[in-house]
Amino acid sequence: MNGHDDMRDNVAAYALGVLPAAEMAAVETHLQTCDECRAEYAAFAPTVTAIGYSAEAAGDQLPGPLLKARIMRTVRAESRRRTVVAWPAYLAAAACICIAAGFAVQNGRLQHELAIERTQQSVALSAARAAAVAQERVAQANEQRILADLTAADARRYPFAQGVVVTRGAHVYVAMRGAVQLAPGHVYQAWTLAKGAKTVKPSITFSVGNHSTTMIEIPAIAQSLAAVAVSVEPAGGSAQPTTKPVALIKLNS
Amino acid sequence: MNERTFLGSGANVGDMQDASRLMERVRGRDADAFENLYDRYHAMVYGIALRVLGDAGSADDVTQNVFLKIWSAPDAFRSGNLDGWLARVARNRAIDVLRSRKLRSESELSESIPDDVTLEQTAMTRIDGQLARAAMNQLSDDQRSLLELGFFGGMTHDAIARKTGIPLGTVKTRIRSGLRRLRDLLDGAATS
Numbered sequence: 429m430n431g432h433d434d435m436r437d438n439v440a441a442y443a444l445g446v447l448p449a450a451e452m453a454a455v456e457t458h459l460q461t462c463d464e465c466r467a468e469y470a471a472f473a474p475t476v477t478a479i480g481y482s483a484e485a486a487g488d489q490l491p492g493p494l495l496k497a498r499i500m501r502t503v504r505a506e507s508r509r510r511t512v513v514a515w516p517a518y519l520a521a522a523a524c525i526c527i528a529a530g531f532a533v534q535n536g537r538l539q540h541e542l543a544i545e546r547t548q549q550s551v552a553l554s555a556a557r558a559a560a561v562a563q564e565r566v567a568q569a570n571e572q573r574i575l576a577d578l579t580a581a582d583a584r585r586y587p588f589a590q591g592v593v594v595t596r597g598a599h600v601y602v603a604m605r606g607a608v609q610l611a612p613g614h615v616y617q618a619w620t621l622a623k624g625a626k627t628v629k630p631s632i633t634f635s636v637g638n639h640s641t642t643m644i645e646i647p648a649i650a651q652s653l654a655a656v657a658v659s660v661e662p663a664g665g666s667a668q669p670t671t672k673p674v675a676l677i678k679l680n681s
Numbered sequence: 682m683n684e685r686t687f688l689g690s691g692a693n694v695g696d697m698q699d700a701s702r703l704m705e706r707v708r709g710r711d712a713d714a715f716e717n718l719y720d721r722y723h724a725m726v727y728g729i730a731l732r733v734l735g736d737a738g739s740a741d742d743v744t745q746n747v748f749l750k751i752w753s754a755p756d757a758f759r760s761g762n763l764d765g766w767l768a769r770v771a772r773n774r775a776i777d778v779l780r781s782r783k784l785r786s787e788s789e790l791s792e793s794i795p796d797d798v799t800l801e802q803t804a805m806t807r808i809d810g811q812l813a814r815a816a817m818n819q820l821s822d823d824q825r826s827l828l829e830l831g832f833f834g835g836m837t838h839d840a841i842a843r844k845t846g847i848p849l850g851t852v853k854t855r856i857r858s859g860l861r862r863l864r865d866l867l868d869g870a871a872t873s
Binding site for chain 1: 711712716724729737741748762768771772778781814828833835836841853856864
């Protein structure tokens with residue numbers, strides 16, 4: 429086999445992504461000057477894409493809707509911050525205030541800032557954005573409800589080392605601050621213990637960022653619960669806790 | 682999705698323009714366009730991650746990482762074949778996770794395929810998993826296993842040679858012949 433045949437084999441290996449790093453520069457340089465190899469590489473590139481597509485998930489292999497919901501929640505929250513409203517920041521602020529020493533919730537200040545935001549929002553709404561805003565109103569209403577719950581005088585607050593559990597009416601929230609950001613492949617998972625039950629049930633999984641506050645709503649009826657717990661689990665969550673809970677909070681609702 | 686066909690160089694300008702328009706809207710912080718992008722490509726991205734890593738939780742994490750990266754840094758995709766770029770990014774991020782697990786020696790794991798490969802811009806593909814799997818199944822066992830070890834196993838060609846006991850020169854030749862055969866099968870499927 430001559431030198432150019434060797435190089436053509438290396439071009440194929442480069443296209444597939446199996447070429448050792450030390451050999452990549454030579455191939456990249458050769459591709460700049462050899463029309464024949466450049467044409468072959470250009471033909472191999474979509475072929476390699478097809479190998480990727482051969483693993484395309486289908487049917488019950490597809491990821492669940494929660495993955496999309498998690499991604500889109502981040503995207504839409506960030507998109508809203510860049511357009512007309514800043515509710516997620518206020519929710520974070522509310523959660524921070526809930527966690528603060530004594531949980532002296534500064535309702536007055538929050539409500540004042542909310543009023544300012546509403547005013548700015550009404551000014552900023554243009555006709556062109558009306559349709560998009562209408563779609564987001566549902567999310568905003570939900571966020572307003574969470575904010576109202578977190579800051580309400582009649583909300584019940586159950587502090588633990590890394591945050592607080594808040595219940596109001598039927599709603600249950602967990603706010604965490606300063607929790608350890610987990611290594612890839614691990615998540616925090618919430619657990620609920622129903623009144624009279626002997627074992628916990630798995631609830632939602634979530635991640636936290638370093639030095640940030642994370643607030644989640646537990647999908648359960650507060651009055652039906654005896655306790656809420658949080659543990660570290662493998663990504664995707666577990667059916668039963670596999671580690672000692674980082675928080676175990678008894679509720680008195 | 683079943684209407685997709687594999688097309689060679691320059692054959693599907695409309696798709697590329699469509700993908701470019703979608704990415705242009707994502708650059709403009711259009712969340713609906715991003716959702717459209719997710720709906721179109723999440724099965725491929727997730728499938729690659731699942732195949733590389735072998736567990737659904739890690740595949741979830743890689744898929745989330747890939748799509749949020751697109752949202753936060755959409756300029757990483759400049760132009761060209763969005764399918765190919767996403768497949769490379771998904772494979773590279775999954776192999777990064779594999780590398781972080783250190784289940785195999787670093788030297789056995791290949792470098793990432795460059796995310797940004799301008800040469801590919803002249804070649805476009807519209808394809809789905811069914812067509813790709815059918816073509817892969819028509820390869821010889823040797824060709825298919827080498828291509829899969831390389832792409833999903835993230836192994837260098839010499840690591841593949843050590844693992845399979847096949848001489849390195851033969852591995853390299855079979856990879857090239859396998860890619861050529863796969864390209865021909867896909868082109869044949871597109872024109873039949």
